[in-house]
Amino acid sequence: MTDCVAIVIVSHSPEVARGTADMVRQMVGEDVRVAYCGGNPAGGLGTDVAAIQDAIRAVDGPKGVAVLVDLGGAETNSEMAIEMMADKLRGEVVLCNAPLVEGAVMAATEASGGASLDAVRATAEEFLS
Amino acid sequence: MEPDVRRGIRELAVARIVEHADELTALDQAIGDGDHGINMKRGFEAISEIAEEIDALPAGAALQKAGMTLVMKIGGASGPLYGSLLMAMCKAMPGDPASRRDLAASLAEGVEAVKKRGRSHAGEKTMLDVLVPVLGAISADADDPLAAARRAAAKGLAATKDMMATKGRASFLGERSIGHLDPGARSSALLVDAVCDAIEGKI
Numbered sequence: 001m002t003d004c005v006a007i008v009i010v011s012h013s014p015e016v017a018r019g020t021a022d023m024v025r026q027m028v029g030e031d032v033r034v035a036y037c038g039g040n041p042a043g044g045l046g047t048d049v050a051a052i053q054d055a056i057r058a059v060d061g062p063k064g065v066a067v068l069v070d071l072g073g074a075e076t077n078s079e080m081a082i083e084m085m086a087d088k089l090r091g092e093v094v095l096c097n098a099p100l101v102e103g104a105v106m107a108a109t110e111a112s113g114g115a116s117l118d119a120v121r122a123t124a125e126e127f128l129s
Numbered sequence: 130m131e132p133d134v135r136r137g138i139r140e141l142a143v144a145r146i147v148e149h150a151d152e153l154t155a156l157d158q159a160i161g162d163g164d165h166g167i168n169m170k171r172g173f174e175a176i177s178e179i180a181e182e183i184d185a186l187p188a189g190a191a192l193q194k195a196g197m198t199l200v201m202k203i204g205g206a207s208g209p210l211y212g213s214l215l216m217a218m219c220k221a222m223p224g225d226p227a228s229r230r231d232l233a234a235s236l237a238e239g240v241e242a243v244k245k246r247g248r249s250h251a252g253e254k255t256m257l258d259v260l261v262p263v264l265g266a267i268s269a270d271a272d273d274p275l276a277a278a279r280r281a282a283a284k285g286l287a288a289t290k291d292m293m294a295t296k297g298r299a300s301f302l303g304e305r306s307i308g309h310l311d312p313g314a315r316s317s318a319l320l321v322d323a324v325c326d327a328i329e330g331k332i
Contacts, residue, residue, distance in 0.1 A: 040164075040168070040171075040203075040205070041171070041201065041202050041204050042171055044164075044167075044204070046164060046168065046204035046205050047205070048201075048204055049200055049201050049208065071298065072206050072298050073204070073205040073206035073207075073208075076206040076208075076209045076246065076247075077204075077205075077209055079209065079246075080200055080208070080209035080212070080213075080246075084200075
């Protein structure tokens with residue numbers, strides 16, 4: 001299982017994050033490790049740098065982690081989280097410039113075939129073009 | 130810089146953000162997602178909670194600690210933006226900043242970090258429309274740099290009203306973002322005023 005790229009889902013809403021993770025699991029089963037987080041440090045809508053770091057740490061592996069985010073703050077907070085922990089991780093972590101739900105499902109599908117992190121990101125980002 | 134002044138900057142910065150939280154939220158409801166006030170309040174109150182620890186640190190380390198607190202507690206994009214501002218200012222901050230020149234060098238690092246973090250520059254209806262002119266004002270050899278900084282902040286903030294947002298959530302509104310002050314520019318102007326007031330001893 002650790003020979004697949006892992007997926008992290010970051011949404012402003014805990015329900016959206018969990019729902020997206022459920023959809024990914026339904027599509028690709030348990031082969032790809034998926035972690036998710038949503039909500040600000042006070043439990044409201046928003047994102048939480050510490051929670052993002054926990055999610056990344058939970059699925060960190062040698063093949064790397066693709067992070068999917070929803071809106072502005074989720075992206076900025078995820079970038080910050082990744083920068084702050086990059087040297088303590090086993091694998092590379094990249095942020096995908098893709099819609100959250102579609103991107104996560106596409107990324108996980110690609111990852112389940114054993115693709116590289118670059119390929120996983122490229123597949124997620126194809127949704128934009 | 131005297132410990133009293135540093136403490137004053139911290140206290141006044143927190144107080145102004147808390148006092149104006151509703152106003153920041155109202156501005157953000159007009160063109161953003163309406164959480165700027167509550168997020169900033171949560172972040173700055175978290176700084177108050179570790180006030181003793183921050184006050185005991187050297188100036189640069191205090192900025193680093195305060196910046197990290199904002200990153201971890203704010204929960205919106207303003208966390209990494211204000212956090213990066215303070216943490217980068219730490220890099221160029223001497224142990225005991227004494228002069229206008231020290232503050233200007235430190236703020237220059239901070240402004241660069243905000244530009245990089247937000248992939249933005251002045252003129253895009255953001256906090257940079259206040260911070261960039263303020264940096265210009267205190268970098269120049271003005272007779273009264275604090276007055277120049279206040280004027281630059283007020284003017285920069287006012288100018289955001291007629292700008293169209295191209296960064297952040299406000300950019301979704303396109304032309305409809307015109308006619309509203311930018312909430313991030315407003316919070317930056319509040320903080321600039323707080324720092325100036327504290328340095329002048331108006332607490």
